[in-house]
Amino acid sequence: MAWDHEAHDGEPDSSDSLRTFGAVVQALREHAGLSREDLAALVGYSKHTVASVELGRRMAYPDFIEGTEAATGNTGALKKAARYLSREPGLASWFRKWARFEREAISLDTYECRMVPGLLQTERYVQALFENRIPPLSDEQMAERLAARVERQKLLRERPNTSYSFIIDEAVLERRIGGTEVTRELLDHILDATNLRNVDLQIMPLRCTSHACLDGALQLLITPEGRHLAYSEGQQNGRLISDPKEVALLSQRYATLRSQALTPEESRGLLERMRGAL
DSSP states (O other): OEEOOOOOSSOOOHHHHHHHHHHHHHHHHHHTTOOHHHHHHHHTSOHHHHHHHHTTOSOOOHHHHHHHHHHTTOOSHHHHHHGGGGOOTTSOTTTHHHHHHHHHOSEEEEEESSSOOGGGOOHHHHHHHHHTOSSOOOHHHHHHHHHHHHHHTTHHHHOTTSEEEEEEEHHHHHTOTTOHHHHHHHHHHHHHHTTSTTEEEEEEOSSOSOOTTTTOOEEEEEOTTOOEEEEEEETTEEEEEOOHHHHHHHHHHHHHHHHHSOOHHHHHHHHHHHHHHO
């Protein structure tokens, strides 16, 4: 199953939408005469998860929403309220739900063939990407999106127990978006990130006879509950994928790509040579 979202303007702060949705869950639960423990048993989650959703601290999964709807009388209120959970300023509408799952993931795997992954970008690189945007962005839009990107990048250091794996095509780094100075700073930043114990980086060499991910970029994650999700993105759209068979296929491709890419040690050596050549 995949979720696609239309873009909206003037969107509320994400924490507001989560708290509002949580209040609806709590009101329906209490109206049905259920305790948090009762609802947890009915939807197959822990009472702590129910509490986190009600307090606006956690994104509700589709099966949680469907189960809570059934447990509280199938009013349709939750499904309608859930539509607004996709809203978050500064991020593409189709990426927002994935970004929320990303914040709680215990592992995140990313393959990129278009640009440096968002979690490894520098501010100047982000600005260069935005400056290449067609149609152009306004100053306000650029500032909003840059702030969202910078906030998201804190994950690498704020979640040291989360495992991050990145595979990047060598061509992405050779492209030098923004020019030499931006690229030099970017490579320094990426090399610094590879010093973190929870970050693993591999480069897919420019010349290779085998490539398991020719269909494009992808991301995979595992939630604290052990759920496996995937995300793929193209021009003006993105798909959050929860179908186990499709996620398993994408996971297999990523695992194969890891075996085809340079090792982390070889990748770091290549990055250092690229940095020295600038």
